[in-house]
Amino acid sequence: AQKVTQAQTEISVVEKEDVTLDCVYETRDTTYYLFWYKQPPSGELVFLIRRNSFDEQNEISGRYSWNFQKSTSSFNFTITASQVVDSAVYFCALSEADSGGSNYKLTFGKGTLLTVNP
């Protein structure tokens, strides 16, 4: 079985604060992929990042950074100097291999609602 846990249901911060969204996963696959998606109030799902299980390097993209640690099965997402436009629901997702060995089946966490107040 596979599971993605985003323990923080809601987070509220004031603009310019740093905020970390947690994601913990469980899988028996040796090859897997982790994703973060953003769902702003308009409702669409926006891809943010993909990381494979063999690449534990942290990644930074502007104010966004991701910390992947296999030892703790975590893939946390940090927003530095948050802005009101960052307000959204953020989803962590894990891919699962199908019977053919391809990792196309995504399992999503429940999401974390981030509210950034001015």
Add this chain to the structure above:
Amino acid sequence: DAGVIQSPRHEVTEMGQEVTLRCKPISGHDYLFWYRQTMMRGLELLIYFNNNVPIDDSGMPEDRFSAKMPNASFSTLKIQPSEPRDSAVYFCASSLAQSVSTDTQYFGPGTRLTVL
């Protein structure tokens, strides 16, 4: 390039009616996915296709749901008959097949379905 296109964006229907949701994937993408999002269950994968062939439909809730992909640029998700508990946002996503395992799924804007 256009992203994934879904229609209609909103659908309100009465219980018992047939509902058809439509999706046009990103041109050149080999995989197409249908998801459902509800408050209770979050985002769930319903079915996905590779090169127009259904690969995994284990997430389809029951026989009232069916999905087809008659060609590489069009897919439908049909609910017949619809029930109030089918009310949700339905997302379509597509991705490009890679020689190794997986690629990123890009999502459409979703169809918000309300069954009265």
